[in-house]
Amino acid sequence: MTKDQYIFEKLKLGCWHDIATVSDSDKIRCAICGAGGVYLSNPDFTTWEGFGKLWEMAKEKEWFNAFKWEPPTEEKDNDTISYNLIHPTRFRDAVAGFLGWEEE
Numbered sequence: 001m002t003k004d005q006y007i008f009e010k011l012k013l014g015c016w017h018d019i020a021t022v023s024d025s026d027k028i029r030c031a032i033c034g035a036g037g038v039y040l041s042n043p044d045f046t047t048w049e050g051f052g053k054l055w056e057m058a059k060e061k062e063w064f065n066a067f068k069w070e071p072p073t074e075e076k077d078n079d080t081i082s083y084n085l086i087h088p089t090r091f092r093d094a095v096a097g098f099l100g101w102e103e104e
């Protein structure tokens with residue numbers, strides 16, 4: 001399981017598609033839920049687009065307030081999040097860690 005998939009499933013965002021090319025066409029289809037189409041894909045939270053999506057979803061969660069102090073920031077006021085986390089990969093990694101992801 002990838003870190004992106006781990007977050008996706010922890011946040012209960014739906015089907016993490018198992019994407020395969022349908023043999024008799026160039027279309028792709030998910031082997032789990034059956035969704036299909038040329039644009040079917042799973043989110044990539046290491047892109048800026050993915051960062052935006054993850055940010056929007058995460059800040060609605062009840063744990064977000066606790067998360068934003070992890071790792072601790074220098075200025076502790078309720079609207080501050082570490083500037084270090086305003087970066088797709090670092091934010092993705094921090095959310096995954098907060099949700100219990102363990103590096104191998």
Ligand SMILES: [Zn+2]
Nearest residue numbers: 015017030033
């Ligand atoms: Zn699917």
